[in-house]
Amino acid sequence: MNPHSPAAAATSAPPGLFDHRMAVFGTDEEFLAAAVPFLTEGLRAPGEPAPTAITTPARLALLADALGDRVALIDHTDWYTGSAANAVARSAGHLARHAGAGGRAHLLMEPDWSGRAGSSPRERTEWMRCESLANLLFAALSTTVLCGYDTRIAPPEVIAQARRAHPDTDAYEHPYRLTAALDLVPLPAPPPDARDTTLDALADAAADRGLAAPDARLFAAAVREAAGLLGGARRARLRVWGTAPACVAELRATGRLGDPLAGFVPPPGPPAPEPGQGLWFTRQTCAYVDVRDTTDPDGTPVMTVRVQYGR
Known part of the structure; x- marks a missing residue:
């Protein structure tokens, strides 16, 4: 197992190495007041590569003026190109390739709240889930992250929830507690046109709902992988609904x-x-994946995995 990966972070070494910080700013001056000392800290840290800043082009230009070419600068629209789960994978891959021993690196990160990340309550919930779970996924890595939140772009409710996901705030909550709170919002009921199907027939059912054949096969493969979490196809009821591109399958x-x-x-x-x-x-191939533990009216515990292929 790669010692720089979140897999290693979740299964080896004591927790507490990952330094996950938050900066809230409303002006360019406030941004620089938070970002420049943080990146300078990274430049001075022994055994670390040059720090990386992932933010808007305008703020990258400010950092270039302040620090020259000593910091790696990445446009956040090039980094945050998909779902929140994709961003977790991107971060893990970056650390595996570029971090120093034990994951040593400084990353300044600002999601594109004017783009996908802030486009809906649904999206914002998933980004907050990943912000919170990062404290567990990267726990054993000696990585230092500063997450930037611009009050001119990020909605107030996002900033309030983000405080609950960052250990350096007085509102921090354990990731299990915060993710449980996020899951208290019930999933919408399946629509009247939801139909029972099987894993073997799912690709055809998705094609009937408008997905192109390659996408229908990828969707079916993704749902089959999710079925393994529930003990395989024989244990789970599978229903499908929606039309392309937003086809949905639910396993219970x-x-x-x-x-x-x-x-x-x-x-x-x-x-x-x-x-x-x-x-x-x-999670890497689908737009949304909801995993829930619920209880039927008769008290029976129920596992639900709902997978949406497109947005």
């Missing part, structure tokens, strides 16, 4: 899932997600 089975990290820890193997990698593959 009796029992409890219990692990908020399910599907966020990358398996060892090829860097690109491939079938056989379980819920990791599902």
Whole structure:
């Protein structure tokens, strides 16, 4: 196992090494007042590569003026190109390739709140989930991250929730507690046109709902990987609904899932997600993956995994 990966972070070494900070600013001057000392700290840290800043082009220009070419500068629209789960994978890959021993690196990170990350309550919830779970996924790495939140762009409710995800605030909550709170919002009920199907027939069912054949096969493969979390196809009821590109499949089975990290820890193997990698593959290839433990009216525990292929 790669010692720089979140898989290693979740299974080896004591927690407490990951330094996850938050900066809130409303002007360029406030941004520089937070960012420049942080990046200078990284420049002076022994055994570390040059720090990396991932933010807007305008703020990258400010950093270039302040620090020259000593900091790696990345446009956040080049980094945050997909879902929140994709961003977790991107961060893990970056650390595996570029960090010093034990994951030593300084990263200044600002998601594109004017783009996908801030486009809907649904999106914002998933980004906050990943912000919170990062404290567990990267716990054993000696990585220092400063997450930037611009009050001119990030909605107030996002900043309030972000405080709950960062240990350097007085509002911090353990990731299990925060993710449980996020999951208190119930999933919408399946629509009247939802239909029962099987894993073997899912690709055809998705094609009937407008997905192109390659996408229908990828969707079916992603749902099959999710079914493994519930003990396989024989245990789970599978329903499908929606039309392309937002086709949805839901798997339900009796029992409890219990692990908020399910599907966020990358398996060892090829860097690109491939079938056989379980819920990791599902999260990397689909727009949304909801994993819930609920209870039927008669008290029966129920596991639900809902997968949406497109947005």
